Amino acid sequence: MTLVQDEDLRILRDSVGALLDRAGGVRRARRLRDSDEHWDAGIWQELVAAGVLGVAAPEDAGGLGMGLTAAGVVAEEVGRVIAPEPVVPTIGMAIGLMQRLCPQDPMLEAAIAGDVMVAVAWQERCAKGLSDVIECRFDGSTLTGNKDWVVGASGADHVLVIAEGADGPVLVRVSSDASGISKQARSQSDASALWSMSFSGTPAQLLADGAQVSDALANAVADTTVLTAAELVGLSGAALVLTLDYIKTREQFDKPIGSFQVIQHRAVDMYVMQEVAQAAVREALAAMDHADTTLERVRQASRAKARACTAAQKITREAIQLHGAVGYTDEFDVSLLLNRALVLSAWLGDAAFHRRNWLEANETEVAAQ
Amino acid sequence: MTDWNALSDEEFRKEVRAFFEAEYPEELRHLPYRPKFAEIERWHVKLHAKGWVAPAWPTEYGGMGLAAAKLLIFYEEQQRFGVNRGRDMGIQMVGPLIIKFGTQAQKDYWLPRILSCEDIWCQGYSEPGAGSDLANLRTSAVIDGDDFVINGQKIWTTMAHDATHIFMLVRTDPDAPIKQKGISFVLASMDQPGVDVRTITTLAGETEFCEVFFDNARTPRANLVGEINKGWSMAKALLSFERIFIGSPSLAQNALGQLETLARGRGAFDDPVFRDRYTQVALDVEDHAALYSRFADQLKRGETLGADVSMLKIWVTETYQRISELMIEVAGPDGGSIGPLQVGNVGVDVLASFYKARPTTIYGGSNEIQRNILSKAVLGL
Numbered sequence: 001m002t003l004v005q006d007e008d009l010r011i012l013r014d015s016v017g018a019l020l021d022r023a024g025g026v027r028r029a030r031r032l033r034d035s036d037e038h039w040d041a042g043i044w045q046e047l048v049a050a051g052v053l054g055v056a057a058p059e060d061a062g063g064l065g066m067g068l069t070a071a072g073v074v075a076e077e078v079g080r081v082i083a084p085e086p087v088v089p090t091i092g093m094a095i096g097l098m099q100r101l102c103p104q105d106p107m108l109e110a111a112i113a114g115d116v117m118v119a120v121a122w123q124e125r126c127a128k129g130l131s132d133v134i135e136c137r138f139d140g141s142t143l144t145g146n147k148d149w150v151v152g153a154s155g156a157d158h159v160l161v162i163a164e165g166a167d168g169p170v171l172v173r174v175s176s177d178a179s180g181i182s183k184q185a186r187s188q189s190d191a192s193a194l195w196s197m198s199f200s201g202t203p204a205q206l207l208a209d210g211a212q213v214s215d216a217l218a219n220a221v222a223d224t225t226v227l228t229a230a231e232l233v234g235l236s237g238a239a240l241v242l243t244l245d246y247i248k249t250r251e252q253f254d255k256p257i258g259s260f261q262v263i264q265h266r267a268v269d270m271y272v273m274q275e276v277a278q279a280a281v282r283e284a285l286a287a288m289d290h291a292d293t294t295l296e297r298v299r300q301a302s303r304a305k306a307r308a309c310t311a312a313q314k315i316t317r318e319a320i321q322l323h324g325a326v327g328y329t330d331e332f333d334v335s336l337l338l339n340r341a342l343v344l345s346a347w348l349g350d351a352a353f354h355r356r357n358w359l360e361a362n363e364t365e366v367a368a369q
Numbered sequence: 370m371t372d373w374n375a376l377s378d379e380e381f382r383k384e385v386r387a388f389f390e391a392e393y394p395e396e397l398r399h400l401p402y403r404p405k406f407a408e409i410e411r412w413h414v415k416l417h418a419k420g421w422v423a424p425a426w427p428t429e430y431g432g433m434g435l436a437a438a439k440l441l442i443f444y445e446e447q448q449r450f451g452v453n454r455g456r457d458m459g460i461q462m463v464g465p466l467i468i469k470f471g472t473q474a475q476k477d478y479w480l481p482r483i484l485s486c487e488d489i490w491c492q493g494y495s496e497p498g499a500g501s502d503l504a505n506l507r508t509s510a511v512i513d514g515d516d517f518v519i520n521g522q523k524i525w526t527t528m529a530h531d532a533t534h535i536f537m538l539v540r541t542d543p544d545a546p547i548k549q550k551g552i553s554f555v556l557a558s559m560d561q562p563g564v565d566v567r568t569i570t571t572l573a574g575e576t577e578f579c580e581v582f583f584d585n586a587r588t589p590r591a592n593l594v595g596e597i598n599k600g601w602s603m604a605k606a607l608l609s610f611e612r613i614f615i616g617s618p619s620l621a622q623n624a625l626g627q628l629e630t631l632a633r634g635r636g637a638f639d640d641p642v643f644r645d646r647y648t649q650v651a652l653d654v655e656d657h658a659a660l661y662s663r664f665a666d667q668l669k670r671g672e673t674l675g676a677d678v679s680m681l682k683i684w685v686t687e688t689y690q691r692i693s694e695l696m697i698e699v700a701g702p703d704g705g706s707i708g709p710l711q712v713g714n715v716g717v718d719v720l721a722s723f724y725k726a727r728p729t730t731i732y733g734g735s736n737e738i739q740r741n742i743l744s745k746a747v748l749g750l
Contacts, residue, residue, distance in 0.1 A: 244748055264744035265737070271748060272680040279663050280656035306648075307656050355648040 004066045009073050012055070012066070016077045019046055026238065026333045029082040033191040033336070039085045039155065048114030053090055056223075057099050062109040068223060072230040072285040079234025082340045084192060086119075086152040088231055092224025093120040093151075097160055100216035101171050101208035107158065119156035119176075121147035121197050122217065136199065138163040138172050142180075143204040146196065149347070153183050153195035161204065162217060169213045172204040179203065189339040194347075218294050222301035225348045226288060229281045229301070229308035232344050233274075236312040239319040239337045240274050243267065246323055263322060270315045277311035280304060299361035306354035309345040316341045374436045381439055385446045388419065399451030399623075401721040403577045405531045406456050406489055413455055413486055422484050423460050430468055430476065431484050437668035441613070448619035456528065459483035459490035462607060463536045466554065470595035470603055479556070491559075493523040493537030493581060494604070500525075501738050503538075504549045504601060508583060510539035515590055517541075517555060519563070519583040529566050529579035532559055542598050554600035557588035573724035613665070613674060615733045616681025618658045621689040624726070625654050627717050628696045634712030637699050646695060653688040657681070676746035679739040686729040686736060693719075693726040 023043050024031065032038055047053070056071040057063025064070070071091050078087045090111065097120060098108040110116045124131040125148040136145025143163055153159065159174050174181065180202040185193035208216070244267060247258035257263050284304035291297045316338040320327035327334050349357065373381055392415050397404070406413070416422050424443045426432020435443060447454070464483050467475050482488040499506035508521025519539060529535065538552050545551030559566070563586030568576040595603050628647070637643040664678055696719045697704040709716025730736045744750045 244750075248750065258750040261741070261744075264748075264750045265740045267748055267750060268680075268683075268740040268743045271743065272684055275677075275680055276656050276660050276684060279660040280652075283659035283662070303652060303655065306652055352645065355645055355652065358652065359644055359648045 004070055008066065009070060012070055013073045013077060015050060016047075016052060016074055017080070019043075019050060020077055020081045020083055023081075025081045026336060029084055029340075030333070030336060032084055038192065043083070044085050045114055047085065047087065048112075052087060053095060053114065054112035056091060057095055057108075057112055058103070061099060061103055062112045063095075063099075067289040068226065069282070069285045069289055071223075071227055072282065075227040075230035076234035076237075079231035079344075080238045082190070082235060082238075082336060084190075086117075088224060088227045089120065089151040090118065092227045093122075093220055094118040094160060096220035096223045097171060097216055098207075100219060101212060105207065107173070116157040117152065117155050118158050118160060119150055119152040119195075120160045120162075120220075121150045121153070122162040122221075123147065123149045125149075125196075134162065134164045134169060136161065136163040138165045138170050138204060138206070140166070140206070141203065143172060143174060143199040143202045146198050148194075148196050150183075150195040150197055151192075151347075153197060154185070154193065159197070160207070161199070162213070163204075165206075165209055167209065168211070169217070170209040171207045171213055171216075173207055174199065174202050174204045188343045190336070190343045191339075192343060215294055219297060221348065222288070222294070222297045225301040225354075226281070226284055226304045228344055228348055229304035230285065232305075232308035232312040232341065233278050233281050235337055235341055235344065236274055236277065236308075236315040239312075239316045239334060239341075240270050242334055242337070243270065243319040243322050250324075257322075266318060266322065270318050273311045273314055277307050280307045295361055295365060299358055299365070302349075302354040302357040302361065305349060306351045306358060309351040309354070312341040313345055313351075373433055373439055376439075378438065378442060382442050382446060385443055386450070388421070389446060389450045389452050392419075393450060393452050397453055400453050401718060401725065402575055403528055404453060404455075405528070406486060409453055409455050410486075412453070416455075417485060422486075423464060426460075426464055426468065426480075430464075430480050437671075438665070441665055441668060444614060444617070445619070448617070448623075456486065456489050456531070458492050458527075458532075458536075459486075459488060459534075461611075462492060463490050463556070465607055466536070466594055466603060469606070470554075474591070475594065488534045489532045491526050491529040491532035491535050491579075491581075493526055493529075493535045495525045496522060497524055501735055504552065506538055506540060506552065508537070508539050509543065510541050510553065510555055510588075512590065513587075516587045517590060517593070519555075519557065519586045519588065521583050523581040523583075524569075524578075526566075526579045526581050527577055529559070529581050530568050530576070535559055535564075535581065536594075538600050538604060541600075545598065549601040551598055552600045553597050554594045554603055555588055556592040556594065557586060561586055563587065571724075572727075573720075575724075611733070612678045613661075613668070613681065616661065616664075616678065616685055618654060618661050618685055620725075620729070621654050621657070621685050621692060624689055624692040624696070624722050625651060627722060628692050628699065630712055630715060631696060631710065631717045631719070632699050634717075635699055635701070643699070650688060650692050650695060653684070653691070657684050657688060660684070676742055679734075679742050682733065683736050683739050683743075686726075689729055690726045693722040697723055 032040060051064050052074050054063030055066050055074055056068050059065040075088050095111055111118050124135060136147060143161060156176050159176055161172050161174060163170055163172055180200040183195050183197045185195055187193055247263055248256055250257050281304045284300040287300045288297045319334045320338060323332060323334055326332050394412060397409060397412060421433060423432035424435045425440055428434040464480060467479055494503060496506045496508060510517040510519050534556060536556050539555055540551055541553040542551030563584045565582040567580045569578040569580060570576055632638055661681055664674060667674060700710060700719045703710050707720055709718045
């Protein structure tokens with residue numbers, strides 16, 4: 001990985017931020033939510049042209065090789081305007097898996113270049129919720145089973161699936177128009193969808209097998225987790241800015257409500273929470289760029305997501321309270337931020353899940369010493 | 370003389386660590402209370418001989434002349450090894466003020482005496498009616514010939530019963546239109562009939578704090594530092610470095626280590642409720658450290674810290690309290706026991722941690738005052 005300078009990151013932040021602001025910022029997210037499209041293909045292509053999808057991918061695969069730290073900058077900016085395009089799932093899961101397991105496959109470069117959209121189906125549901133056993137089977141040529149919580153299944157050209165092969169987990173590819181696929185959307189609070197997918201004798205192509213699959217999956221999930229944390233940091237920062245603007249202008253008892261000490265102290269607590277979250281997530285991103293082991297990367301990702309979820313939930317909920325009654329309306333943007341925070345917090349594990357994960361990773365590390 | 374700033378950070382850290390490990394008396398490590406000078410005198414003698422009493426002072430005045438980044442390393446190592454700060458009010462507060470605002474005669478007379486601890490200083494700022502609202506102080510100094518005559522009362526004066534001198538903010542212009550403008554900074558001897566010291570017993574049963582009563586006490590006019598009625602802004606100018614120091618992660622990190630020791634010993638890590646609560650505070654400490662390094666990096670780049678540094682103190686002191694409260698819970702029926710609880714071959718003093726954590730949200734500008742500062746100076750509310 002090339003050594004990335006602060007100056008490079010600043011330029012990246014400015015250019016991605018400017019692009020998303022020009023496109024309409026949070027207003028664009030509202031407009032797309034109220035349309036049938038959900039994403040904006042034009043903006044997606046602009047992001048692709050800016051190199052956003054390949055920011056962390058190796059240069060010989062058409063990426064920029066700037067590491068997760070740079071991808072985190074992109075994710076923060078995406079979160080700040082709650083852009084609905086699947087930037088983080090594409091960088092973290094799709095490209096993350098391909099660059100580790102099938103770097104020579106032309107689909108990697110095509111995905112970075114925005115020529116194909118790739119979704120990843122890896123989780124499964126059991127009666128109690130999230131299953132820790134993979135039941136989806138790959139028999140060498142076809143795929144049969146169910147997958148859940150898939151992001152972007154509707155617009156994808158291909159779906160990468162983690163399935164159980166003859167000798168453990170494998171990564172296979174199915175074309176989204178292949179036979180034997182059915183899918184169902186579950187609508188989320190931010191109007192996005194998470195998909196349930198069923199495969200029944202669906203033709204699939206083997207991309208990778210062996211022990212490397214589990215390790216690559218763990219790393220790709222860790223990447224996506226920390227990038228989602230960065231997205232939440234951008235989101236909670238936006239909620240804080242909106243709230244500060246509001247309490248400076250909203251007057252009651254002939255004064256801005258931000259002149260009352262009880263409001264001031266609550267605003268300060270939101271601010272401190274935001275600063276801690278931002279510092280922690282950025283430190284975790286940098287640590288993951290330099291970590292030697294999967295365990296350390298998983299530990300840092302969990303630390304980041306635990307903090308970012310806690311901060312985003314607290315900050316968006318406080319933002320509603322400090323807005324008062326209008327905070328409970330759809331009309332004010334703070335509602336969009338709260339609804340998006342709910343989805344991003346739940347996806348890939350909430351704060352409690354990641355605290356548990358972090359402590360277990362710590363204990364595994366200590367036991368290994 | 371060594372130019373410490375010319376060393377790399379790692380070299381300097383090694384040097385400091387090696388000296389502390391070789392020379393600091395083992396039985397004085399991590400003292401849970403503030404010692405009197407006599408108790409730590411032998412350490413002070415070593416430090417003085419090494420020329421390391423005043424890390425922040427310029428070398429021309431007998432200090433180490435450390436730049437901010439090196440200073441931070443010095444204090445980190447000091448806290449890591451549990452080296453007592455000693456009676457450092459003269460070093461931390463009076464010395465820098467005299468260096469910045471004092472006359473040549475004041476520098477020549479006072480600075481060597483501070484370094485040698487011939488004079489031991491206490492800080493006379495707070496009063497019964499002037500805590501968070503410090504500018505409301507009323508202790509008066511009135512000119513009488515070549516002296517000031519001082520009347521009034523100071524309180525929360527740390528270790529005044531073991532000090533030879535007091536530096537104080539006093540009211541010299543009772544008619545100033547803004548109360549901050551009638552305040553001066555003066556030095557006075559404690560050893561005189563008009564000064565009476567009474568210790569205050571804290572709820573921890575300790576006597577670190579005192580009340581100091583002034584009844585026509587006198588100090589020469591030559592002991593005014595800086596201009597008359599300009600004491601307030603001078604005292605404030607000293608606080609910039611103090612604000613990152615008071616927000617350093619070390620207290621909370623040490624307490625977290627103790628919590629972990631106790632919890633392992635008592636099997637608390639088998640309890641999922643405890644596991645989650647432990648992880649919350651552990652991550653509060655780890656993530657605070659990330660924020661702290663951001664400010665430390667600012668200092669390393671030679672930048673001045675802004676008012677936003679106050680958030681470090683808020684976060685770390687409140688985390689420290691939660692850790693110490695959790696320790697009491699883990700101790701179970703021993704939660705009220707005085708002295709160390711034996712865990713394997715180490716002792717964990719849960720009450721000492723709990724008591725030590727309580728005043729941290731009050732001193733150094735209460736956390737409510739810190740929130741006021743952030744609200745005004747950073748958020749613009």
